[in-house]
Amino acid sequence: MINNVPWLTTIVFFPILAGLMIPILSSDGNKIIRWYTLGICLLEFSLITYVFYCHFQIDSQSLQLLETFSWIDSIHFRWALGIDGLSMGLILLTGFVTTLATLGAWPITPNTRLFYFLMLVMYSGQIGVFVSRDILLFFLMWELELIPVYLLLSLWGGKKRLYSATKFVLYTAGGSIFLLLAALTMSFSGSDVPSFDIQDSIDKSYPVSLEILIYIGFLVAYAVKLPIIPFHTWLPDTHGEAHYSICMLLAGVLLKMGGYGLIRINLELLTHAHFFLGSGLMLFGAIQIAYASFISMSQHNLKKRIAYSSISHMGFVTIGIGSLTDSGIDGAMLQMISHGLIGAALFFLAGTCYDRTRTYLLDQLGGVATTLPKLFTMFSIFSLASLALLGMSGFVSELLVFIGVSTTEQYSFPFKIVITLVGAIGTVSTSIYLLSMLRRMFYGYRLVNQSNSYLIDLGPRELFILICLFLPILGIGSYPNLILPI
């Protein structure tokens, strides 16, 4: 079903085309650029919501809003876009988080034009990943993220930004090689006419060993992005050094690209290999939850702590995908969305805290609760959301994942017990490190020699962002049926 108006192409192209107009705008003050970009982001987000409400049928299982233009015929590379429930949720998340990240980047002063241009390019690229139906297009959008993140990181980051930016690029590019190789293998084998379309590829069947190879190829690329240990080492550096609005984008959306790819390609197209390797995925996911939360407990740097907690939460996604049950996959999807919101909020909070106190080290941040009550409140709320307090979305998603693990019939009983146990350890330690972080930051005695004239509390803009992020979390937590039918 092809619409008359190519909605999806519009959604993908609109930010980047608008971004190309930025150099034309005068740079008298940074205000014009900020408002312009904010306007574009809002417009884009309203477009997305409009498409969602008016053109999307929630109940149908198949792809909708398909668009196919033949682009480079000789390698059968087509501009094929289409969405279904999984993509739609993630696209909404992208729009939401990117808009808020743009709003959150208000205090950036140097080189605003480049910054906002790169934000818009990222916007396009992220949406492009979630809507593409052609594996080469998927690869293109995936690679498109590399340079904007590199530039954003290296120009506006923290102290070790150049090192972490290069690490990010090399790691991700190295992982993407496997994506390309696996994509090429998949398209050439199993049929006479090479095709990259995801729809066609579903019908193909491959010899099992080849399928496992292809699966591993794709898995490496997603493992770098998702991240799955041991490919996660780029994440603490990158998240620790980036400016907090970039962190919002990174944690909120980019990590989900890996999860999306896992579900979309590995689950739907390579089902046999998935049966074989699903147990491995679950194992790694469980270890990841526990391992990352233990590391997080020992971190002194606030942002790195939150970064490791991101890794830990994404372990749930891995477990959910590996569990081969519907509820597990639902839980993984929900976890992706919920962590997108929570992670973005936590990073934003950490960043605003840094803006005020100029330090990330927890030892130096003592007892600021009395001077920054609003910051303290929001931080507590989001930390509680992160550790899956009842009533928040994190709880629902983790519950679903655990249900999925326990009800799966594919695996033996002891295995399931082990996984659940390790996952539970991870969850408990999540609460340990989050609460200890709160304690060290807010309670306790204030250090006397800290200059406290800069400790202004959260301004209205930041409050707005945080409340925007909080409401869906609460909403999904209380009424998960909002998202689940998708």
Place this chain on the structure above:
Amino acid sequence: MNDINSFLSRLNSTINFSTILPEIILIVGLITIVITDLVNKGKNAIFLYKIFLVSTLVSMGILFYQLISVIAFEDLYTNNIFNNLFRFFILICSFISVLLSVDYVLCSKISLAEFPLFKISAGLGGMILSCATDLITIYVSLEFLALSSCFLSGYTKRDIRSNEASMKFLLMSGASSSSLLYGFSLLYGFSDGQVQLDNIIDKILFSQYLPTICISAAFILAGTAFKLSLFPFHQWTPDVYEGSPTPVVAFFSVTSKVAALSLFTRLFRLIFPYLSNEWHIVVELLAISSMILGNLIAVTQRSFKRMLAYSSISQIGYVMIGILAADLENGYASMLTYTFIYIFMNLGTFARITLFSLRTGTDNIRDYAGLYMKDPVLTFSLVLCLLSLGGIPPLSGFFGKLYLFWHGWKAGLYISVTVALVTSVISIYYYLKIIKLMLTKTTNPVDTLKTYEKQKSLVSSVISTKLKSSVEMAMILCALASTLSGLFMDPIIKITRNTFF
């Protein structure tokens, strides 16, 4: 009169004039330049450049027309699409590289007139090499190209490095030409005195001297691999590239490689088809080692031109995959498309380096630090070209590489494509290093850029139209081609498809 008439008519019947019309126009341009220079006694030198540009443009136009008509009527003369495309590429190279050399030559106060002369002669050599079909023409045009390039590389007489570069180039090109000639002589002997490539094939096809033919193949490979700067015949490339004046390096890095590509393809495709397994393996080995070596050493370079020399070694490694992957329905499409994109990426980068070295006089990568503050336009165009060389979407380098690797994978060259991808990631690292240096604001006290000023071009009033100088025009042209041609790659691919022979 009668003699002239009969001579002309005989000439006309033996040579089809219209097919070599582009070369004839270039020769006419060459002669005009020499005469004008003698007449003017060194004054009004810009006029010479105008002549050069005009003649190049005219011959490009005619070639284009021929290309279109050939495609339309499917003419299968010796000047088939393959040859025509290569001639077209070489003309583009000459055109753009002259655009970016004008300012440089004027600023460095070297003698002006011989420069376009040598450029035209080198371009001529390249063009004839692209469509040569017998051994003697191949050798003569190769030497023509090599000697002119030699003179060009030693052009700045007072620079020691330039002298060293031209000496190295002369010696090594002499050695490689002699090895090529030895290979040719073996072929000549085996085919009972035939010189035309087609006839040679007929004669040696069922010859029993197979091992000796392999030897001749090896020698020919050595000779052509020198020009292509494949490993291990690449040793001349970094030194020559670093020493020669920058516009000359720009010219070299595209023209001689493009011409050598056409030579390589034609020789190996036509003469040794039944040895194709053997030379495939050898070429694959050479390509893999070039890619690995070029990219790894480029990481450690401190001089921009040297780094670009190593990166061009690795780019040729990628193109070799395209040659190996040629098959019946697609021909050499991947190689030709990537060559086309490579020309623009490379020339674009060199244009910017030329501009930069004109304004600051240095080639060190460290001195590019903080360029974004002083000259955003230059920075951005350099960023675009470097990213395109690295293969980042949505620039055209990405699409070129994608097409190349698609073909390579389809043809079963799994190892080469994997190595190519891994080394691409390594190349991203060193390109990003430069970009990072340019964009981040770290300026140290002994900063070359402090004395950076935007010089008004010396020839701005004469050559350029609305833009500041011809170098910038070349720059913008290349930047546009680097970014947009990837998106519109499909028509290019369609043109390059029909090139298998």
